Amino acid sequence: MVLKGKVAIITGASKGIGKGIAERYAREGAAVVLASRSKDLLVAAAGEINASGGRALALELDVTDCKSVESVVTQTAAHFGRLDILVNNAGISMAHPSEQLASEHWERAIRTDLSGLFYGCQSAARQMIAQGEGGCIINITSMYGVCAAPMRAAYCSSKAGANMLTKVLACEWADRSIRVNAIAPGYIRTELVQGVIEKGMLPLGAIEKRTPQGRIGEVQDVIGLAVFMASDEARYMTGSIVMVDGGWTAYGYL
Numbered sequence: 001m002v003l004k005g006k007v008a009i010i011t012g013a014s015k016g017i018g019k020g021i022a023e024r025y026a027r028e029g030a031a032v033v034l035a036s037r038s039k040d041l042l043v044a045a046a047g048e049i050n051a052s053g054g055r056a057l058a059l060e061l062d063v064t065d066c067k068s069v070e071s072v073v074t075q076t077a078a079h080f081g082r083l084d085i086l087v088n089n090a091g092i093s094m095a096h097p098s099e100q101l102a103s104e105h106w107e108r109a110i111r112t113d114l115s116g117l118f119y120g121c122q123s124a125a126r127q128m129i130a131q132g133e134g135g136c137i138i139n140i141t142s143m144y145g146v147c148a149a150p151m152r153a154a155y156c157s158s159k160a161g162a163n164m165l166t167k168v169l170a171c172e173w174a175d176r177s178i179r180v181n182a183i184a185p186g187y188i189r190t191e192l193v194q195g196v197i198e199k200g201m202l203p204l205g206a207i208e209k210r211t212p213q214g215r216i217g218e219v220q221d222v223i224g225l226a227v228f229m230a231s232d233e234a235r236y237m238t239g240s241i242v243m244v245d246g247g248w249t250a251y252g253y254l
Contacts, residue, residue, distance in 0.1 A: 002231040004029030007080040009072060011063060013121060014041035016142060016190035019221040021087055021226045026054030028227055033076045034063035036090060055080075055146030059163025063090045063116030068175075071124040082131055086124035088117045089140040093192060095151040109154035114161045121169055125178055134177025136230050139166050140222075143186045143245040148169045159184075163241050170239030179238040181229050188217040213248030 008025050012018040013034035022032045034046050034056060042058035049056035057079055062068040066183050076083050091113045093103060121130050121137055128135035133251030144152055163182055170180040187193055187207045189236045193216070222244050228234055229242075241251050 001027075002227065002233070003031030003191055003192070006030040006230070007033075007076065007082050007086040008085035008087065009033045009035055009076055009083065009120075009124065010087040010089055010148055011035050011083070012140075014038040014045060016192065017188060017219055017222050018087070018089035018136075019045050019183070020223050021058070021089065024223045025085075025230070026052075026056060028231075030085065030230075031055040032079045033057045033059055033080075035059045035072050037062060061090070063120060064111040065089075066119040069116070069119040069141055070123045073127050077127055083124060083127045083135065084133075085136045085138070086120055087138045087140065087226060087230075088120045091140070091142075092097060097151055097154070098153045101153060106154045109158045113155070113158035114165070116163050118165060121165070121180065125169070125173055125176070126210075128178050129176050131197065134191060136178070136234075137169070137178065137180045138161075138226060138229050139180070139182040141182045141184045141241065143184050143243055143249050144206075145184060146241070147249050148242070149222065166241060167239045171188060174238055177228075179234070181234075181237060181239065182241045183222060183225055183229070184233075184241055184243050185222055186211065186243070186247070186248045188219060188222060188244075190219065210248065210251070211245070212251055215246065217244065217246055 008030045010018050010022045013022045014036040022034050026032050034042050039060050046056035046058035059072050061072050140157040141162045144156045145163040166180050166182040196202050
């Protein structure tokens, strides 16, 4: 139980990667706060963890509202006594021809995937600094923060900003013993990606053909790294952007 005694907030934790990380953290001994906008799914996910002997709390969260983010951090510290780990997993995806991209869609991507991530980092760091014992922040970004893709101007820009923000904060808070790293997944079989595949917007065969490993990623392919990054085994690791994409970005072209 490498996270025994730790307290973690995971945003976007009602399903997909966020839910998977919350469940694994709980098994590794952490008390977990599952936060997102989907109240019913959150309550169910937290209930499953509590029923299996873990410690979980479900809190509604709108990452685009800094007050909502601050409230979740405050409630976490009040309920569990501290905060050691934040996983910024909440995000959205979109694809539009750039000449047709509406301003509200651009702004929604930036508010959610970049501003929302910053609000989480900032609020968590304030709590960790006040505690005086450091902490760990893990940002779930994307391989599309490193490589470009057509019709993803807003998504790629917000994720590239998230990757750079990770590095800036890692440098800034290193002397406070706060580590900040990012996991940049490729195509992972989540509800969101599965929906895109089923609608024919991006056939599974095309993903598999483009990926050197020849398959789509699974949630489990991300979770182990999230545990390692949060553990003391990664104590000298900060400012890193780690790709979990089956070799997609190493391949070099679309």
